[in-house]
Amino acid sequence: MTEDLPELRASDADRERVAEQLRDALAEGRLDMAEFEERLEAAYRARTYGELTPITRDLPVPGVAAPVVNMVKQPVQGGGWASRVVGGEGSSSWAVAIMGGFERKGGWTVPKRFSCFTFWGGGAVDLRDANFADQEIQINCVAIMGGVDVIVPPGVEVVVRGIGIMGAFDHREDDTPVEPGAPRVIVTGVAFWGGVGIRHKITDAERRRLKEQRRQEKLERRAERRRLR
16 A cells, blocks of 8 residues: 555556556546646656655546536435425426326425416325425416415415416415525416415324324323322
8 A cells, every 4th residue: 555655666657557547537627737737747756656646646546437426416314495405307397187187296306497287177286295496496377267286385485476367376374484495486377267276284294293292292291180199
């Protein structure tokens, strides 16, 4: 190992291997010409392994694949809104229901713009467990003699810009304040003899958790009363 024997003398073959690695890095765009020339000169000037090692320390080892760079932000472990704004294109960008229905729910990724259309049918766009491709997303709803339900989790800011023609855009306001880092949801479109409803609602898992928490608190109060008696 070169770091264990930094004063061990390097051979011409060792210097040439380093030079070849530098040429590969230049061809791949890892080094610019100025960096390449500077390091190449240092490689041919090096006399020991200790002088050669730092020259390629930040370059991939020959024969070992370089790490893949993912341009889409992955969910951050530990939860929070930062973990749910993941970038990318979204897993579904539109939905149509004609004399039928559609549903988008669960762990899907909402694109920056989502469009949906209903005619004599209904649809549900549930964002409670979703990830978001952008900090601000737009949901465009067209409901003709049909309806669309847009469900968002508490803490998310909602802006409604839809038009109702013998129909309505019904936004049920949430009492909880907008949470820091939460995405902004803009709902647009038109409802003709139909309706688009927007409401805040906790997830089923959160509802069960709160129910269990209340049950445990009730049991603890009963136990405390029995203890006092």
